[in-house]
Amino acid sequence: MSYAYLFKYIIIGDTGVGKSCLLLQFTDKRFQPVHDLTIGVEFGARMITIDGKQIKLQIWDTAGQESFRSITRSYYRGAAGALLVYDITRRDTFNHLTTWLEDARQHSNSNMVIMLIGNKSDLESRREVKKEEGEAFAREHGLIFMETSAKTAANVEEAFINTAKEIYEKIQEGVFDINNEANGIKIGPQHSPSNPALGGGGGAGGSQPGGGCC
C-alpha cells in the first residue's frame, strides 16, 4: 500500500462519452456496456509504477450532465491531472471541448496536466471526429492527446499512465509544490516531507506500464 506519490485525477467531459467506463477499465480491467448515469462524482483508485516508483492514482469520475456542473467544478482545484474526454462518434462532444477546457483552466491550479482523450475508438465505422482534429485541438491548447477505447482497453492504461508521467516530470522539474496538498499531489507516507528531492537521482522515462493494481 505504500507509495511514493499520490496523484489526484479528475475525468471530465460530456455525458455519455465513456468517462465511467474508462475508469472502470483502468481500475477493474473490465467493461460494462450499460453504465448507470454517474450521479455527482464517483471515486476509483489504482497503483501504477513510474520510473520504478509506486504511484497511487486517485481518480474522481465526474458526472457529465450539465446539472452536476457546479458540483464537478469543485474538484478542479484539488486535482493534479484531468482527463478531458470526448466521444469520436459524436461531434457535439468534441465541439464542447472548448467550454470544458475554459472551465477547467478557470477553476484548476495552473499546473494541472490535462490529457485530451477521444474515446470509443473501437467504433471506427461511426466515427465523426477525425483523429487529426483531436490532435490539432490538443496541439492548439497544449494538451496531450490520445484516442482510447474503454471497450477494448486500447490506450486506456497509457492515457492514465502518460498523464502520471507528465505530472511526475513536472515534479522532477520542480514545477509542482508537492508540499501543498491542494495541488492534488501527496507524498507517500514512507517519504518524509522534509526530503522533497526524493528520487531526483533516477532519470526520467523508463516507466513500467501496467503497475500493480490495488
Place this chain on the structure above:
Amino acid sequence: MNYLKNFLATQPGTQPTGAETIERLCDRVQSSTLLDDRRDAVRALKALSKKFRLEVGTQGMDILINVLETDRTDGEIVNYALDTMNNIMCNNPEDDDEEDVPQTNGEVRPEPEDLGGQFTEIFIKKLENVQLLLNFLEEYDFRVRWPTVKLMTTLLCNRCSQMQQIILNSPVGVSRLMDLISDAREVIRNDGLLLLIQLTKGNAAIQKIVAFENAFERLLEIIVEEGHSDGGIVVEDCLLLMMNLLKNNNSNQTLFKEGGLIQKLTPFFDITEASPTGGWSAQKVTNLHLMLKLVRTLVSPNNPTVSIAACQKVMNTCGLLEKLCMILMASGVPADILTETINTVSEVIRGNTANQEYFASVNAPSQPPRPAIVVLLMSMVNEKQPFVLRCAVLYCFQCFLFKNEVGQAQIVQTLLPTTADASAISAGQLLCAGLFSTDALSNWCASVALSHALKDNPTQKEQLLRVQLATSIGNPPVSLLQQCTNILSQGKYAPQGGKLQTRLGLLILLCSWLSDCSIAVTHFLHNATNVPFLTSQITDQAEEDEQLAQGLFALLLGICVHYNDNSIENFTKERLQQLIIKRIGLESFEDKLSFVTKSDHYSRAARSPQPRYDAPEKVLLDYEFVALFRQYEGVIMKAVRPKTKEEEQAEQKTIEDHAGIVTQYKELIREQVTHLQAEQKTIEDHAGIVTQYKELIREQDAELHSTKQELQEVKVKLSETEKQLQEQASMVQQLRDQYSLLKATKGQGSEWEWASGFFYQDISCRESPQVQPVEAGGGEEAVARLQGELGESKRLLESKTQQLMEKDKTIEQLKNDLTVAEAKAAVREASEAGDEGSAEDSTRPLQDRIQALTLEKEELRTQLSSQETEIQTFRTDNETLKAKLSAQTNGPSPEAVATETAAVQSKLSAAESQLACAEEENRRLKEQVQQLQVQNTQLQNAPVADGNADSAELEEKVQRLSEEKKRLEEEAETASKEQDDLLVLLADQDAKIKKYRDRLKELGEQVDDDDDDGDLEDDEDYEDEEDEEEEDEDKGDD
C-alpha cells in the same frame, strides 16, 4: 460600550425605547460620512442585537449588508456587522456572549417563532450575500474570518439544504470552507469544524467534495494533535464530521479505505495501558464511542458486501481487530464502551472467516485463560449484566457463527457428551445453563444463540440430537430436544416455561432445529405426546402476546408435516394433515401463522441483524428467525393442506388447466405452424419471383444470343460486302483487262487505220496528185506546230495524270482517316451502349461507309475510265497525226518529214509509256482501295474485339479526324477544281486539235471525221465529256 453608555446617558429622563434607539443608530450608520462614526453606530447596534433581535433585524439588515459591501476594508466594522447579523439570526445564543446582553430589565418579550430562520431566509434570498461571506473567508484577518465562520454556521443551522445548494453552486465554496480546518488559529479551526459538520449533513455531493479536499487526512491529523480519545471536544467534532462524511457514502468509504486510513484508526484504541485507574472522563467515553461507531460505519451490514469484506480484511491485518479484542477483555472499561466494542467486533468479524477464526482464538487474560467467546457468553447468561451488553454478546455470537460452519461445529461440539469436561467451562455448558436458567432472557438468548449454531447446517442439527441431559439423579437422561419440549409443555403457568420469552426462545430453537432435518422431526414425533401438545397450544384461547407463540407452534407443526419422512406411523404426513384439519382447521392454522408476520416484533426484528430492543421484555423474535419464518411460511401453508376432495378436484382442475394450457400451447403451435406455412408460401412466392427473374434472365440471354447472331450476320454481310468489293475490284481488273485488250485491239485498229490511211493515201494519190506539193510545204510547218502542240498536250496530260494521282491519294487518305474515325466512333458507341444491341448499331455506320466507299470507288472508276478515254482520244489523235504525217512523207521532202515523223513517233511512244505509268498508278490506286477495304473489315471486327476503348480519347480523335476530313474535303474540292481546269485545258487542246484538223481539212486533206464516231462507240461516257469539251471549246472561241 462607552459610546453606548454615553448615548444612553444623554437621555436619563426619558428612556428611549429600543426601537427608537435602533432607528437612530441605523440612520447614523447610513448617514455618517466618517468611518469612525459608522463603526461606533454598528458597534452599538451589535450591543442591542441580542435583546432587540427583531428590531435590529428588520431595520438594520440591509444597512449592515451595505456596510459589509462598502466598508469591507475595515476589519473592525465588518467584525461588528457580522457579529450583529449572527446575533439576530442565531436562535441559540452562546453562553459566553451572554455578558453583552443588557440584563437591566427582566422583561421577556415574546419573540416570533424561528426569528433567526426567517432572517436567514431573507439574507440568503440574495445569493450575492452568501458569496460576500464566502469572499470574506479569503480574508485572513481574524476579526473578519472568525465572525464569518460563525455567521455561516448559523445560516447553515437555520436553512441547511438551501445553504448547501448555494455553496455548492459556488465553484470554490466548499474548498474555502474546507480551508478553515487548516487554519493555524485553533478558534477558527474549531469553529470551521462545526461549520463543516453542518455543511456535510445529509448532502453526499458536499461530503464527497470535502473528502476530496483531503478532509480525512486533515481530521486524523487534528485528532492525533489533540491526543486521540484523550483530546477534548475538538476530537469529538472531528469524529462527528468524519461520521458525516462516511455514513451511507460508499464512495467516501472507498476513498477512506483506499487512502490507507483504516490503519490510522488503530492507534485510537490504544487505551488499555494508558487509561488511568481513576476512570474515564465523559469526553473520552464520548470520543471512544464515536471512534467505535466510525469503525462500524465502514463494516455496517448495510454496506455492499464487497466493501465490507475489504474493510474487514484491512482491519484484521492492520491490528485494529486485535486492539478491539483487547478492549473487550480489558478491565475497567465502561459498560457502554464495552457494549459498543462488542458490537464493533461483531461487525468486523461478521461473515469473514479469517476474522472469525481470529476471534475464536482470542483468550481472556484470566486464570486459566478462557476463550473470549466463553467469557462473553458468561455475560450473556448472567442476568446481572446490563441488558444492552447481553444483547451485544448475542449479536457477537450471531456474527461469529454467521456463515461459519467451523465455528458452529466447535460450539455444538462442546455440548456433545464425549468432550464433556467438567472442570472447564465451555460454551455448551453456558448455553445449557442459559437454556434452563430461571431467567427468561437467558433462556431466550441461549436458545437463539444455539439456533445460530444450527443455522443452515444439517450436520450440526443431527449432531445436537445426540445431546443427552441428566435432569436429576435416578431418572434416565433426557435428550436436549425433548427437554426443550418438556419446558415448553410445562404450561403457561409454570415457573420457567410459563414465560413468553422462554417459550418463544425455545420455539425459535426448535423451529430452526427441525427445519430441513427429517431426522430431528422424527425424533420430535417419536414422543407421542408432542403432537397433541402442539395442537392444544395452537387451539387454546390466547392473549395477544401469546398469539405470537401460537404462530410459532403452528410453524413447528407445519415443519413437522413438511419434513416428515413418514417413519413414525402415527404421525405421518397425511395423518398430521388430517389432524390439522380436524383439530385446528386450515383457516385457523393460516391465521395463526400470519399473525406472526403482522406483529410489530416481527417487523422490528427484521430491520437489522443487530438485536435492538428498547427493553428486556420486548426481546421476543430475532433477525435470523424472521428470515427463517419468511422462508417457510409459504412452504408450510402448502404442506399442511392434504389432498382433500376439493384439493384433488383443484388438482384435477389444475391438471385440466394444464391440459387447457397444453391445448392453448398446441393451438399456439398450430398457429405457428400455419404461420410457418404462410412463411413457406411466401418463400414459395419468393421462389416464383426468383423463377420469373430467371426467365427474364433467360430471355435476356436469348436476346443476347440473337444479337450475337445478328452480329454474326452483320459480319457475314460485311464479309459479303468485302467479297463484293473484291468482286468489284476484280471487275475493275477485268475492266482494266478489257481496257488493255481494247487498247490492244485499238492498237490493231490503228494499224488497220494505218493501212486504211495508206489505202486512203492511195486513193488520194490517185484522185489529186497535183495538190500534194503545195500541201507538203504547208504541211511541214503544220507538222512542226502540231508536234509542239502535241508535246504540250502530252505534258499537260502528264501533269494532269499526276494531279489526278495525287488527288486520288488524298482522297484515299481522307477515306482512310474517315473510316478509321468512324470505326472508332462506332467502337465508342458500342462501348457506350455496352449491350448486345450495340453491335448492330456499330455495324450500320460501317456498312454505310462501305457503301459510300463503294460509291466513291465507282466514281473513281468512272473518272479512271474517262481518263482512259481521254488517253484513248489522245492516242487516236496521235495516230491520225501519224497517218497524216506518213501521208505527207509521200510529199516533196519525204526524208525530213520522215525523220520528223519518227521523232514525233518516238515522242508519242514516250507519251504512251507515260500513259502506261499512269495506268500503273491507277492500278496501285485500286490496290489501295482494296487495302482500304481490308482495313475497313478489320475495323468492322474491331468493335467486337475491342469494346473498352477509351471513349473520350476516341471522341477527341473523331473530332480531330472530322476536322481533318473537312480540310481534306476542301482539298479534294480544290483538286476537283483543278481537275476541272485540267479538263478545260484538255478541251482547249481538243479544240486546237480540231482547229488543226479543220485546217488540215482546209488544206484538202480527207481527215478522219469518222474517228470521232468510232470513239463514241468505244466509250459511252466519252460523249458527255466530249460535249462538255465542245461547250468549253465554244467558250474558248469566244
